[in-house]
Amino acid sequence: MTTQRTPRVLLAVGLAALLVAGCQSEVEVAPETIPGSVLPANFPAPVYGLDQNPPTKAGFELGRTLFYDPRLSRDGTISCGSCHQQFVAFAHAGHTLSHGIDGLLGTRNAPALQNLRWQRTFLWDGGSNHLETMPVAPLTDAHEMDETMENVVRKLNADASYPQRFAVVFGSKPIDSYQLLRALAQFTASLTSANSRYDHYVRHESGGTLTPVELRGLAVLTQKCTPCHSTDLFTDNSYRNNGLDRTFAADSGRARITQLATDRGKFKVPSLRNVFRTAPYMHDGRFQTLEQVLDHYDHGVQPSPTLDSQLQTDGTIGIPLSAQEKTDLLAFLQTLTDEQFLTDKRLSEKP
Numbered sequence: 001m002t003t004q005r006t007p008r009v010l011l012a013v014g015l016a017a018l019l020v021a022g023c024q025s026e027v028e029v030a031p032e033t034i035p036g037s038v039l040p041a042n043f044p045a046p047v048y049g050l051d052q053n054p055p056t057k058a059g060f061e062l063g064r065t066l067f068y069d070p071r072l073s074r075d076g077t078i079s080c081g082s083c084h085q086q087f088v089a090f091a092h093a094g095h096t097l098s099h100g101i102d103g104l105l106g107t108r109n110a111p112a113l114q115n116l117r118w119q120r121t122f123l124w125d126g127g128s129n130h131l132e133t134m135p136v137a138p139l140t141d142a143h144e145m146d147e148t149m150e151n152v153v154r155k156l157n158a159d160a161s162y163p164q165r166f167a168v169v170f171g172s173k174p175i176d177s178y179q180l181l182r183a184l185a186q187f188t189a190s191l192t193s194a195n196s197r198y199d200h201y202v203r204h205e206s207g208g209t210l211t212p213v214e215l216r217g218l219a220v221l222t223q224k225c226t227p228c229h230s231t232d233l234f235t236d237n238s239y240r241n242n243g244l245d246r247t248f249a250a251d252s253g254r255a256r257i258t259q260l261a262t263d264r265g266k267f268k269v270p271s272l273r274n275v276f277r278t279a280p281y282m283h284d285g286r287f288q289t290l291e292q293v294l295d296h297y298d299h300g301v302q303p304s305p306t307l308d309s310q311l312q313t314d315g316t317i318g319i320p321l322s323a324q325e326k327t328d329l330l331a332f333l334q335t336l337t338d339e340q341f342l343t344d345k346r347l348s349e350k351p
Contacts, residue, residue, distance in 0.1 A: 034060045035346050036117070040194035042202050042232045046117035048131045053185050059169045063187030066180070068349040071159075072152055073145035075101050080138065080184075083110040086347050089274035089338075090114060090191060096285030100144040107143070107251065109285035111270060112278045114193040114341070119237055124267045124283045125254050126239060132185045149177045156180065193273050193341040194232075201335070202232065210335060217332025220325045221272075228310060234272035234336065240308040241265040243301030243318070244282060251284065265306050273336050290333065294326050 037055045039046060053059075066072065068081040083098045084090040090113035092098060098106035108124050122128040128137055138144040139152060156162045156175045166175045169183065198218075200208030210218070221229065230236050239254040245265065248255070254263040267283045281287040287296065301311050301318035311318055321329070345351045 033057050033346070034190060035344055036190035036192035039117075040192065040199070040232075042199060043115075043118065043194060044231060044233070047120050048117045048185075048189055053132070053182055053189065055186060055190065056169065058165070059183060059186040060190055062165050062169055063183045063185065063190075064347070064349075064351075065165075066184050067187050071155055072139060072147060073101055074147045074151075077101055078145050080135065081349060083138075083144075084113050086344075087342050088112070088277045089193065089342060091278040094279070096280050098144065100141070101146050104143045106141075108283050109280060111268075112274060113188060114191050114273060115233055115271065116191060117189050118233055121237070121268070125257050126268060127257050131189060132181045134188070135181060135184050149180075153177055153180060191341075191347065193338040195340040196273065196336050196338040198332075198335040199232070199338075211331070213328055213331045214335055215332075217328035217330070220321075220329045221332060224319050224321070224325075225272075225329075228269045228308075229272050235269045238269050239263065239266040240269055240310070241304060241306045242267075243296075243303070243307050243311055244284075244286070246302045246304050248304075253283070262306060265304060272333060274338055274342065275333050276337050277342065290330060291326070294321055294329065297321065298326075 034055045034057060037050065039050070066080075067084075068079050070076050070079040070082070072079060078099075078101050083092045083095075085093055087093070092110035096109060098108065098110040100106060111124065116122070116131055116134075119131070120129065122131070122134045123137060128134040136149065139147055139149065153175055156166070163173055163175060166179055166183070167173055169186075170179045197208060197210070200206065201210050202208070227236050228238070228240060241253075241264075248265045252264045254266040254268075255261065257263075270278075275281075275290065279288055279290075281290070281293050287293050297311075297319040298321045299318060301307070303317055307317070341347075
């Protein structure tokens with residue numbers, strides 16, 4: 001979901017959140033069948049709590065079906081899952097930019113979808129401010145799914161099975177936009193990655209041993225990569241200019257939303273979780289490897305008026321990294337790969 005949102009589109013997205021609420025008829029939580037319904041002990045409190053959209057088996061399965069259904073796009077060729085693939089932490093494997101209908105390219109790299117419960121804003125520029133309204137952006141963007149909410153709802157109501165499935169979850173007919181967005185959120189809220197080797201280490205669980213090299217890498221991360229990649233979420237979910245460019249004619253980032261010159265060149269700090277699987281990197285996918293990313297911070301940072309203060313210390317621009325520090329850091333980052341999350345059949349298109 002890479003869409004750039006303007007203030008006018010933001011207004012439309014915000015209005016979607018004000019649609020009349022319905023009530024779920026099925027309220028029983030089944031932790032053994034619903035991923036993410038048990039919150040990780042080493043995570044902070046979520047922004048989107050379990051009580052805001054209580055997970056149910058029927059709701060989760062409905063959301064999963066919708067996530068992988070290409071009929072949500074105008075021409076029936078692109079689903080949410082087309083650009084967000086499970087085996088790469090719901091990023092887009094090997095694609096610099098997202099691909100939409102008619103072979104069109106988006107303008108940004110498709111970010112990983114993981115631990116969304118802990119985010120207040122979404123997309124590279126923060127163009128959506130609620131998990132439930134986030135899908136409106138890709139659904140309606142001309143370069144992505146190019147559909148209208150009205151048409152999506154019409155297609156769902158005309159389907160042979162969707163009306164009955166929605167009725168089981170929401171207890172009312174016909175299907176409306178509110179139900180659609182709530183159902184999708186049942187699935188996207190479940191995309192919780194918290195079972196990497198690092199997680200086992202920090203929770204003192206079996207299989208959580210880190211090597212001396214990996215521990216040195218953790219120390220490098222703590223010393224040189226925070227607060228940007230802080231907490232066990234490995235992001236502070238802020239918007240920062242990390243020195244990719246001197247000017248921002250192609251993409252002004254957060255400033256497209258806020259219209260503030262001080263936000264030019266700022267993009268959301270991505271999580272480092274599963275980072276070894278989510279290449280290419282940065283909002284425009286310009287770096288193919290993590291080695292290139294580290295080289296950028298070591299000697300490639302470009303000065304500009306909004307460059308983040310963390311990249312300017314005592315007259316030095318960037319984050320100096322020795323060859324050993326890079327080796328150690330890369331070793332630690334591998335411990336953030338969560339194989340359970342990447343292979344959980346409950347999250348796949350055909351469980």
